[in-house]
Amino acid sequence: MYQWDFAVVWSYRWLFVNGLGVTLAFTLAIVVLGLLAGLVSGLARLSSFAPLRWLSQGYVEVFRCTPVLVQLVWFYYALPMLAGIEMTATTAGILALSLYGGAFYSEIVRGGIASIETGQSEAALALGMTPAQSMRRIVLPQALKRMVPPLMNQSIIQLKNTSLVSVLAVPDLLYQGQAAAHDSYRPLEIYTVVAVIYFVVLFPLTLLVNRLERRLARAD
Protein backbone atom coordinates (compact mmCIF):
# COMPACT_ATOMS: atom_id res chain seq x y z
CA MET A 1 0.00 0.00 0.00
CA TYR A 2 1.40 3.35 -1.10
CA GLN A 3 2.08 5.82 1.69
CA TRP A 4 0.84 9.24 0.57
CA ASP A 5 2.93 12.11 1.86
CA PHE A 6 1.62 15.49 0.86
CA ALA A 7 3.81 17.28 3.40
CA VAL A 8 6.64 17.21 0.89
CA VAL A 9 4.56 19.21 -1.59
CA TRP A 10 4.53 22.24 0.69
CA SER A 11 8.25 22.86 0.26
CA TYR A 12 7.68 23.29 -3.49
CA ARG A 13 4.80 25.72 -3.07
CA TRP A 14 6.61 28.62 -4.75
CA LEU A 15 7.34 26.49 -7.79
CA PHE A 16 3.61 25.83 -8.12
CA VAL A 17 2.75 29.48 -7.61
CA ASN A 18 5.26 30.58 -10.25
CA GLY A 19 4.17 27.83 -12.62
CA LEU A 20 0.50 28.74 -12.22
CA GLY A 21 1.40 32.38 -12.89
CA VAL A 22 3.11 31.43 -16.15
CA THR A 23 0.18 29.19 -17.13
CA LEU A 24 -2.37 31.97 -16.50
CA ALA A 25 -0.29 34.63 -18.29
CA PHE A 26 0.14 32.23 -21.22
CA THR A 27 -3.58 31.55 -21.29
CA LEU A 28 -4.40 35.26 -21.30
CA ALA A 29 -2.02 35.87 -24.19
CA ILE A 30 -3.24 33.00 -26.36
CA VAL A 31 -6.91 33.69 -25.65
CA VAL A 32 -6.61 37.37 -26.60
CA LEU A 33 -4.47 36.74 -29.68
CA GLY A 34 -6.51 33.69 -30.61
CA LEU A 35 -9.78 35.67 -30.40
CA LEU A 36 -8.26 38.31 -32.64
CA ALA A 37 -7.15 35.69 -35.18
CA GLY A 38 -10.55 33.98 -34.92
CA LEU A 39 -12.52 37.19 -35.44
CA VAL A 40 -10.49 38.18 -38.49
CA SER A 41 -10.62 34.68 -39.92
CA GLY A 42 -14.33 34.23 -39.12
CA LEU A 43 -15.22 37.51 -40.85
CA ALA A 44 -12.98 36.62 -43.80
CA ARG A 45 -14.83 33.32 -44.08
CA LEU A 46 -18.06 35.28 -44.66
CA SER A 47 -16.51 37.74 -47.11
CA SER A 48 -17.95 38.13 -50.58
CA PHE A 49 -14.36 38.11 -51.89
CA ALA A 50 -13.64 34.44 -52.64
CA PRO A 51 -9.82 34.39 -52.14
CA LEU A 52 -10.32 35.69 -48.58
CA ARG A 53 -12.74 32.84 -47.91
CA TRP A 54 -10.28 30.28 -49.27
CA LEU A 55 -7.43 31.72 -47.22
CA SER A 56 -9.52 31.58 -44.06
CA GLN A 57 -10.71 28.05 -44.72
CA GLY A 58 -7.17 26.89 -45.49
CA TYR A 59 -5.94 28.35 -42.21
CA VAL A 60 -8.74 26.77 -40.19
CA GLU A 61 -8.32 23.33 -41.71
CA VAL A 62 -4.52 23.26 -41.38
CA PHE A 63 -4.72 24.04 -37.68
CA ARG A 64 -7.76 21.87 -36.97
CA CYS A 65 -6.38 18.83 -38.74
CA THR A 66 -2.91 18.65 -37.21
CA PRO A 67 -2.18 17.82 -33.56
CA VAL A 68 -1.46 20.89 -31.46
CA LEU A 69 1.66 19.23 -30.04
CA VAL A 70 3.00 18.79 -33.56
CA GLN A 71 2.25 22.46 -34.27
CA LEU A 72 4.15 23.53 -31.15
CA VAL A 73 7.19 21.50 -32.04
CA TRP A 74 7.02 22.65 -35.66
CA PHE A 75 6.86 26.33 -34.69
CA TYR A 76 9.78 25.93 -32.31
CA TYR A 77 12.13 23.77 -34.40
CA ALA A 78 11.07 24.00 -38.04
CA LEU A 79 9.79 27.54 -38.52
CA PRO A 80 13.01 29.25 -37.31
CA MET A 81 15.00 27.20 -39.84
CA LEU A 82 12.56 28.06 -42.65
CA ALA A 83 12.25 31.74 -41.82
CA GLY A 84 15.77 32.19 -40.57
CA ILE A 85 14.64 33.84 -37.34
CA GLU A 86 15.45 32.93 -33.77
CA MET A 87 12.40 32.29 -31.63
CA THR A 88 12.20 31.74 -27.90
CA ALA A 89 10.14 28.83 -26.65
CA THR A 90 7.65 31.32 -25.23
CA THR A 91 7.20 33.09 -28.57
CA ALA A 92 6.83 29.82 -30.45
CA GLY A 93 4.37 28.56 -27.85
CA ILE A 94 2.24 31.70 -27.94
CA LEU A 95 2.25 31.77 -31.74
CA ALA A 96 1.30 28.11 -32.17
CA LEU A 97 -1.37 28.02 -29.47
CA SER A 98 -2.91 31.35 -30.53
CA LEU A 99 -3.21 30.20 -34.14
CA TYR A 100 -4.51 26.80 -33.03
CA GLY A 101 -7.17 28.41 -30.83
CA GLY A 102 -7.91 30.98 -33.51
CA ALA A 103 -8.92 28.22 -35.92
CA PHE A 104 -11.59 27.02 -33.49
CA TYR A 105 -12.65 30.55 -32.52
CA SER A 106 -12.98 31.28 -36.23
CA GLU A 107 -15.58 28.55 -36.63
CA ILE A 108 -17.48 29.83 -33.59
CA VAL A 109 -17.45 33.40 -34.96
CA ARG A 110 -18.60 32.23 -38.40
CA GLY A 111 -21.36 30.10 -36.94
CA GLY A 112 -22.49 32.87 -34.59
CA ILE A 113 -22.78 35.42 -37.37
CA ALA A 114 -24.46 32.96 -39.71
CA SER A 115 -27.05 32.22 -37.02
CA ILE A 116 -28.41 35.79 -37.13
CA GLU A 117 -31.47 35.97 -39.38
CA THR A 118 -30.82 37.60 -42.77
CA GLY A 119 -33.76 39.92 -42.05
CA GLN A 120 -31.57 41.75 -39.54
CA SER A 121 -28.92 42.78 -42.05
CA GLU A 122 -31.63 43.44 -44.65
CA ALA A 123 -33.35 45.85 -42.28
CA ALA A 124 -30.00 47.54 -41.57
CA LEU A 125 -29.17 47.85 -45.26
CA ALA A 126 -32.66 49.12 -46.00
CA LEU A 127 -32.06 51.95 -43.52
CA GLY A 128 -29.07 52.94 -45.63
CA MET A 129 -26.28 51.35 -43.61
CA THR A 130 -23.21 50.05 -45.37
CA PRO A 131 -22.51 46.32 -44.92
CA ALA A 132 -19.75 47.23 -42.45
CA GLN A 133 -22.11 49.36 -40.36
CA SER A 134 -24.72 46.64 -40.45
CA MET A 135 -22.16 44.12 -39.20
CA ARG A 136 -20.85 46.37 -36.44
CA ARG A 137 -24.13 47.87 -35.19
CA ILE A 138 -26.69 45.13 -35.81
CA VAL A 139 -25.28 41.67 -36.54
CA LEU A 140 -22.15 41.40 -34.38
CA PRO A 141 -23.73 42.61 -31.09
CA GLN A 142 -26.39 39.91 -31.41
CA ALA A 143 -23.98 37.25 -32.65
CA LEU A 144 -21.44 37.92 -29.88
CA LYS A 145 -24.05 37.16 -27.26
CA ARG A 146 -24.63 33.76 -28.81
CA MET A 147 -20.90 33.17 -29.20
CA VAL A 148 -19.97 33.78 -25.56
CA PRO A 149 -20.58 30.28 -24.16
CA PRO A 150 -18.75 28.40 -26.96
CA LEU A 151 -15.92 30.95 -26.92
CA MET A 152 -15.53 30.41 -23.17
CA ASN A 153 -15.56 26.64 -23.63
CA GLN A 154 -12.81 26.93 -26.19
CA SER A 155 -10.84 29.21 -23.87
CA ILE A 156 -11.04 26.58 -21.13
CA ILE A 157 -9.55 24.09 -23.58
CA GLN A 158 -6.88 26.68 -24.37
CA LEU A 159 -5.92 26.89 -20.72
CA LYS A 160 -5.46 23.13 -20.65
CA ASN A 161 -3.47 23.24 -23.88
CA THR A 162 -0.91 25.54 -22.27
CA SER A 163 0.39 22.47 -20.39
CA LEU A 164 1.85 21.33 -23.73
CA VAL A 165 4.39 24.17 -23.74
CA SER A 166 6.23 22.32 -20.99
CA VAL A 167 7.75 20.18 -23.76
CA LEU A 168 9.50 23.35 -24.99
CA ALA A 169 10.82 23.95 -21.45
CA VAL A 170 8.51 26.92 -20.82
CA PRO A 171 8.27 27.00 -16.99
CA ASP A 172 4.50 26.59 -16.71
CA LEU A 173 2.62 24.72 -14.00
CA LEU A 174 3.23 21.26 -15.49
CA TYR A 175 6.92 21.97 -16.18
CA GLN A 176 7.47 23.14 -12.61
CA GLY A 177 5.59 20.07 -11.42
CA GLN A 178 7.96 17.87 -13.40
CA ALA A 179 10.90 19.65 -11.83
CA ALA A 180 9.47 19.16 -8.37
CA ALA A 181 8.70 15.50 -9.07
CA HIS A 182 12.24 14.78 -10.15
CA ASP A 183 13.64 16.64 -7.21
CA SER A 184 11.43 15.06 -4.54
CA TYR A 185 11.03 11.50 -5.91
CA ARG A 186 7.33 11.99 -5.10
CA PRO A 187 5.69 12.13 -8.59
CA LEU A 188 2.40 10.74 -7.35
CA GLU A 189 1.76 13.52 -4.86
CA ILE A 190 3.21 16.24 -7.05
CA TYR A 191 1.25 15.35 -10.21
CA THR A 192 -1.91 14.88 -8.17
CA VAL A 193 -1.51 18.39 -6.81
CA VAL A 194 -0.82 19.72 -10.32
CA ALA A 195 -4.05 18.13 -11.55
CA VAL A 196 -5.99 19.51 -8.58
CA ILE A 197 -4.70 23.04 -9.26
CA TYR A 198 -5.88 22.85 -12.90
CA PHE A 199 -9.24 21.57 -11.71
CA VAL A 200 -9.66 24.29 -9.08
CA VAL A 201 -8.99 26.98 -11.67
CA LEU A 202 -11.19 25.49 -14.40
CA PHE A 203 -14.19 24.13 -12.50
CA PRO A 204 -15.59 27.55 -11.53
CA LEU A 205 -15.17 28.66 -15.15
CA THR A 206 -17.22 25.73 -16.46
CA LEU A 207 -19.91 26.53 -13.90
CA LEU A 208 -19.92 30.11 -15.18
CA VAL A 209 -20.34 28.90 -18.78
CA ASN A 210 -23.24 26.68 -17.74
CA ARG A 211 -24.94 29.60 -16.04
CA LEU A 212 -24.42 31.85 -19.05
CA GLU A 213 -25.87 29.20 -21.35
CA ARG A 214 -28.95 28.86 -19.19
CA ARG A 215 -29.40 32.62 -19.02
CA LEU A 216 -29.12 32.98 -22.80
CA ALA A 217 -31.56 30.14 -23.34
CA ARG A 218 -34.07 31.97 -21.14
CA ALA A 219 -33.49 35.29 -22.89
CA ASP A 220 -34.32 33.90 -26.37
Add this chain to the structure above:
Amino acid sequence: MSEQPMIEVAALSKTFGENTVLRSVDLKVARGEVVALIGPSGSGKSTLLRCLNLLVVPDGGRVRVGELSFAFGSSARLPGTQALAKFRAATGMVFQQFNLFPHMTVLANVMEGPLTVRRMARPAAETLARSLLAKVGLSDKAEQYPSRLSGGQKQRVAIARALAMEPAVMLFDEATSALDPELVGEVLGVMQALAAEGMTMVIVTHEIAFAREVADRVVFLRDGVILEDGPARQVIDSPREAATQAFLSHFHRQREA
Protein backbone atom coordinates in the same frame (compact mmCIF):
# COMPACT_ATOMS: atom_id res chain seq x y z
CA MET B 1 -48.57 64.61 -65.84
CA SER B 2 -45.88 67.24 -66.25
CA GLU B 3 -43.84 66.43 -63.16
CA GLN B 4 -41.33 63.62 -63.46
CA PRO B 5 -42.42 60.46 -61.60
CA MET B 6 -40.96 59.79 -58.15
CA ILE B 7 -40.16 56.18 -59.04
CA GLU B 8 -39.34 54.97 -62.49
CA VAL B 9 -38.50 51.40 -63.38
CA ALA B 10 -37.73 50.43 -66.95
CA ALA B 11 -37.14 47.04 -68.57
CA LEU B 12 -36.37 45.51 -65.18
CA SER B 13 -35.42 41.85 -65.25
CA LYS B 14 -34.26 39.41 -62.59
CA THR B 15 -33.40 35.73 -62.68
CA PHE B 16 -32.61 33.51 -59.70
CA GLY B 17 -30.72 30.55 -61.16
CA GLU B 18 -33.09 28.91 -63.65
CA ASN B 19 -36.05 30.86 -62.41
CA THR B 20 -36.92 34.12 -64.20
CA VAL B 21 -38.76 36.25 -61.66
CA LEU B 22 -39.13 39.57 -63.48
CA ARG B 23 -39.43 39.93 -67.27
CA SER B 24 -38.77 43.45 -68.48
CA VAL B 25 -41.06 45.23 -66.06
CA ASP B 26 -41.89 48.93 -66.50
CA LEU B 27 -43.45 50.90 -63.67
CA LYS B 28 -43.87 54.57 -62.84
CA VAL B 29 -45.09 55.94 -59.54
CA ALA B 30 -45.94 59.63 -59.24
CA ARG B 31 -45.06 61.74 -56.22
CA GLY B 32 -47.63 61.14 -53.49
CA GLU B 33 -49.14 58.17 -55.29
CA VAL B 34 -50.00 54.93 -53.52
CA VAL B 35 -49.54 51.83 -55.64
CA ALA B 36 -50.53 48.34 -54.52
CA LEU B 37 -48.79 45.34 -56.10
CA ILE B 38 -50.99 42.26 -56.06
CA GLY B 39 -50.63 38.83 -57.58
CA PRO B 40 -50.26 35.15 -56.74
CA SER B 41 -47.23 34.03 -54.76
CA GLY B 42 -44.22 33.65 -57.00
CA SER B 43 -45.52 36.38 -59.30
CA GLY B 44 -42.46 38.54 -58.62
CA LYS B 45 -44.19 41.31 -56.68
CA SER B 46 -41.89 41.07 -53.66
CA THR B 47 -38.83 40.88 -55.90
CA LEU B 48 -40.02 43.97 -57.77
CA LEU B 49 -40.43 45.81 -54.47
CA ARG B 50 -36.97 44.71 -53.30
CA CYS B 51 -35.49 45.95 -56.56
CA LEU B 52 -36.82 49.42 -55.73
CA ASN B 53 -34.30 49.72 -52.87
CA LEU B 54 -31.82 47.31 -54.44
CA LEU B 55 -32.00 44.73 -51.66
CA VAL B 56 -32.30 42.59 -54.77
CA VAL B 57 -29.93 43.70 -57.51
CA PRO B 58 -31.63 43.45 -60.90
CA ASP B 59 -29.92 41.71 -63.83
CA GLY B 60 -31.02 44.31 -66.32
CA GLY B 61 -32.96 47.54 -66.70
CA ARG B 62 -33.04 50.84 -64.85
CA VAL B 63 -34.27 51.92 -61.44
CA ARG B 64 -34.71 55.54 -60.46
CA VAL B 65 -36.04 56.88 -57.16
CA GLY B 66 -36.07 60.66 -56.84
CA GLU B 67 -32.79 61.98 -58.19
CA LEU B 68 -30.80 58.76 -57.84
CA SER B 69 -30.73 56.36 -60.74
CA PHE B 70 -28.95 53.09 -61.50
CA ALA B 71 -28.68 51.05 -64.68
CA PHE B 72 -28.12 47.30 -64.67
CA GLY B 73 -26.98 44.87 -67.30
CA SER B 74 -23.89 43.17 -68.60
CA SER B 75 -22.26 46.47 -69.59
CA ALA B 76 -23.25 48.43 -66.48
CA ARG B 77 -20.94 48.52 -63.48
CA LEU B 78 -22.60 47.41 -60.24
CA PRO B 79 -23.07 50.30 -57.79
CA GLY B 80 -20.54 50.50 -54.94
CA THR B 81 -21.46 50.08 -51.28
CA GLN B 82 -21.55 53.82 -50.56
CA ALA B 83 -23.76 54.55 -53.57
CA LEU B 84 -26.07 51.68 -52.60
CA ALA B 85 -26.31 52.88 -49.00
CA LYS B 86 -27.14 56.42 -50.11
CA PHE B 87 -29.80 55.11 -52.48
CA ARG B 88 -31.41 52.92 -49.83
CA ALA B 89 -31.40 55.73 -47.27
CA ALA B 90 -33.90 57.57 -49.49
CA THR B 91 -36.43 54.71 -49.35
CA GLY B 92 -38.04 53.26 -46.26
CA MET B 93 -38.88 49.58 -46.18
CA VAL B 94 -41.24 47.65 -43.93
CA PHE B 95 -40.85 43.87 -43.87
CA GLN B 96 -43.32 41.06 -43.37
CA GLN B 97 -41.31 39.75 -40.38
CA PHE B 98 -40.78 43.26 -38.88
CA ASN B 99 -37.02 42.67 -38.50
CA LEU B 100 -36.75 44.94 -35.48
CA PHE B 101 -33.33 44.93 -33.80
CA PRO B 102 -33.94 42.74 -30.72
CA HIS B 103 -30.88 44.00 -28.83
CA MET B 104 -32.15 47.59 -28.80
CA THR B 105 -35.11 49.26 -27.13
CA VAL B 106 -37.97 50.50 -29.26
CA LEU B 107 -36.60 54.04 -29.01
CA ALA B 108 -33.08 52.93 -29.99
CA ASN B 109 -34.53 51.01 -32.96
CA VAL B 110 -36.11 54.19 -34.28
CA MET B 111 -33.00 56.28 -33.50
CA GLU B 112 -30.62 53.86 -35.21
CA GLY B 113 -31.05 55.17 -38.76
CA PRO B 114 -30.74 58.86 -37.82
CA LEU B 115 -27.70 58.19 -35.61
CA THR B 116 -25.73 55.77 -37.75
CA VAL B 117 -26.73 56.75 -41.27
CA ARG B 118 -27.75 60.40 -41.05
CA ARG B 119 -25.13 61.23 -38.38
CA MET B 120 -27.72 63.19 -36.46
CA ALA B 121 -26.89 64.44 -32.95
CA ARG B 122 -28.34 62.20 -30.26
CA PRO B 123 -30.82 64.73 -28.76
CA ALA B 124 -32.22 65.60 -32.20
CA ALA B 125 -32.48 61.90 -33.09
CA GLU B 126 -34.31 61.19 -29.85
CA THR B 127 -36.77 64.05 -30.40
CA LEU B 128 -37.46 62.78 -33.91
CA ALA B 129 -37.83 59.18 -32.73
CA ARG B 130 -40.22 60.11 -29.93
CA SER B 131 -42.39 62.17 -32.25
CA LEU B 132 -42.58 59.25 -34.70
CA LEU B 133 -43.44 56.81 -31.92
CA ALA B 134 -46.21 59.19 -30.90
CA LYS B 135 -47.39 59.23 -34.49
CA VAL B 136 -47.75 55.43 -34.58
CA GLY B 137 -49.32 55.49 -31.11
CA LEU B 138 -46.50 53.82 -29.19
CA SER B 139 -45.01 56.59 -27.05
CA ASP B 140 -45.50 54.48 -23.94
CA LYS B 141 -43.44 51.60 -25.37
CA ALA B 142 -40.27 53.62 -26.07
CA GLU B 143 -38.19 51.98 -23.33
CA GLN B 144 -39.41 48.42 -24.01
CA TYR B 145 -37.54 45.77 -25.95
CA PRO B 146 -39.22 44.46 -29.12
CA SER B 147 -39.73 40.99 -27.62
CA ARG B 148 -42.32 42.50 -25.26
CA LEU B 149 -44.49 43.87 -28.06
CA SER B 150 -47.37 42.34 -30.01
CA GLY B 151 -46.94 41.80 -33.75
CA GLY B 152 -49.00 44.86 -34.57
CA GLN B 153 -46.95 47.01 -32.21
CA LYS B 154 -43.72 45.63 -33.67
CA GLN B 155 -44.82 46.53 -37.17
CA ARG B 156 -45.79 50.03 -36.11
CA VAL B 157 -42.31 50.46 -34.57
CA ALA B 158 -40.83 49.20 -37.85
CA ILE B 159 -42.81 51.85 -39.72
CA ALA B 160 -41.55 54.54 -37.33
CA ARG B 161 -37.99 53.25 -37.76
CA ALA B 162 -38.28 53.54 -41.55
CA LEU B 163 -39.88 57.00 -41.31
CA ALA B 164 -37.00 58.21 -39.13
CA MET B 165 -34.85 58.30 -42.27
CA GLU B 166 -37.40 60.81 -43.65
CA PRO B 167 -37.55 58.83 -46.88
CA ALA B 168 -39.04 60.05 -50.12
CA VAL B 169 -40.73 56.70 -50.66
CA MET B 170 -42.09 53.97 -48.40
CA LEU B 171 -42.08 50.32 -49.48
CA PHE B 172 -44.26 47.76 -47.70
CA ASP B 173 -43.49 44.08 -48.24
CA GLU B 174 -46.59 42.19 -47.06
CA ALA B 175 -46.54 44.26 -43.91
CA THR B 176 -49.60 42.59 -42.41
CA SER B 177 -49.19 38.99 -43.61
CA ALA B 178 -47.48 37.79 -40.42
CA LEU B 179 -50.04 39.37 -38.10
CA ASP B 180 -52.92 37.83 -36.23
CA PRO B 181 -56.15 38.99 -37.92
CA GLU B 182 -57.18 41.23 -35.01
CA LEU B 183 -53.86 43.13 -35.22
CA VAL B 184 -54.00 43.88 -38.95
CA GLY B 185 -56.22 46.92 -38.52
CA GLU B 186 -53.86 48.98 -36.38
CA VAL B 187 -51.05 48.62 -38.94
CA LEU B 188 -53.30 49.37 -41.90
CA GLY B 189 -54.52 52.43 -39.99
CA VAL B 190 -50.99 53.79 -39.74
CA MET B 191 -50.40 53.08 -43.43
CA GLN B 192 -53.63 54.80 -44.38
CA ALA B 193 -52.66 57.89 -42.36
CA LEU B 194 -49.30 57.98 -44.14
CA ALA B 195 -51.00 57.77 -47.51
CA ALA B 196 -53.31 60.62 -46.52
CA GLU B 197 -50.25 62.75 -45.70
CA GLY B 198 -49.10 62.38 -49.28
CA MET B 199 -46.34 59.81 -48.81
CA THR B 200 -45.36 58.00 -51.99
CA MET B 201 -45.98 54.34 -51.24
CA VAL B 202 -45.58 51.00 -52.97
CA ILE B 203 -47.37 48.22 -51.14
CA VAL B 204 -47.16 44.49 -51.76
CA THR B 205 -50.29 43.17 -50.13
CA HIS B 206 -52.91 40.46 -49.94
CA GLU B 207 -55.34 42.87 -48.29
CA ILE B 208 -57.44 43.45 -51.40
CA ALA B 209 -60.05 45.52 -49.59
CA PHE B 210 -57.31 47.77 -48.21
CA ALA B 211 -55.70 48.12 -51.62
CA ARG B 212 -59.06 49.11 -53.09
CA GLU B 213 -59.64 51.63 -50.31
CA VAL B 214 -56.23 53.26 -49.93
CA ALA B 215 -54.27 52.72 -53.14
CA ASP B 216 -54.58 55.07 -56.09
CA ARG B 217 -53.46 52.35 -58.46
CA VAL B 218 -53.39 48.58 -58.37
CA VAL B 219 -50.83 46.66 -60.37
CA PHE B 220 -51.43 42.95 -60.98
CA LEU B 221 -48.39 40.77 -61.62
CA ARG B 222 -48.18 37.16 -62.70
CA ASP B 223 -45.08 35.21 -63.72
CA GLY B 224 -42.90 38.30 -63.60
CA VAL B 225 -45.05 40.36 -65.95
CA ILE B 226 -47.42 43.25 -65.22
CA LEU B 227 -50.74 42.03 -66.63
CA GLU B 228 -52.94 44.85 -65.48
CA ASP B 229 -52.30 48.34 -64.16
CA GLY B 230 -55.06 50.83 -63.46
CA PRO B 231 -57.08 52.81 -60.92
CA ALA B 232 -57.56 50.73 -57.77
CA ARG B 233 -61.34 50.47 -57.84
CA GLN B 234 -61.48 49.72 -61.51
CA VAL B 235 -58.88 46.92 -61.33
CA ILE B 236 -60.45 45.29 -58.31
CA ASP B 237 -64.14 45.81 -59.08
CA SER B 238 -64.04 45.20 -62.83
CA PRO B 239 -60.71 43.79 -63.96
CA ARG B 240 -60.18 43.73 -67.70
CA GLU B 241 -57.83 40.75 -67.84
CA ALA B 242 -59.03 37.19 -67.36
CA ALA B 243 -55.98 36.42 -65.18
CA THR B 244 -56.81 39.29 -62.83
CA GLN B 245 -60.43 38.14 -62.65
CA ALA B 246 -59.32 34.61 -61.82
CA PHE B 247 -56.95 35.81 -59.10
CA LEU B 248 -59.50 38.13 -57.52
CA SER B 249 -62.35 35.64 -57.68
CA HIS B 250 -60.22 33.12 -55.82
CA PHE B 251 -59.67 35.85 -53.27
CA HIS B 252 -63.36 36.67 -52.85
CA ARG B 253 -64.16 33.01 -52.34
CA GLN B 254 -61.48 32.83 -49.66
CA ARG B 255 -62.94 35.89 -47.96
CA GLU B 256 -66.47 34.51 -47.89
CA ALA B 257 -65.37 31.09 -46.64
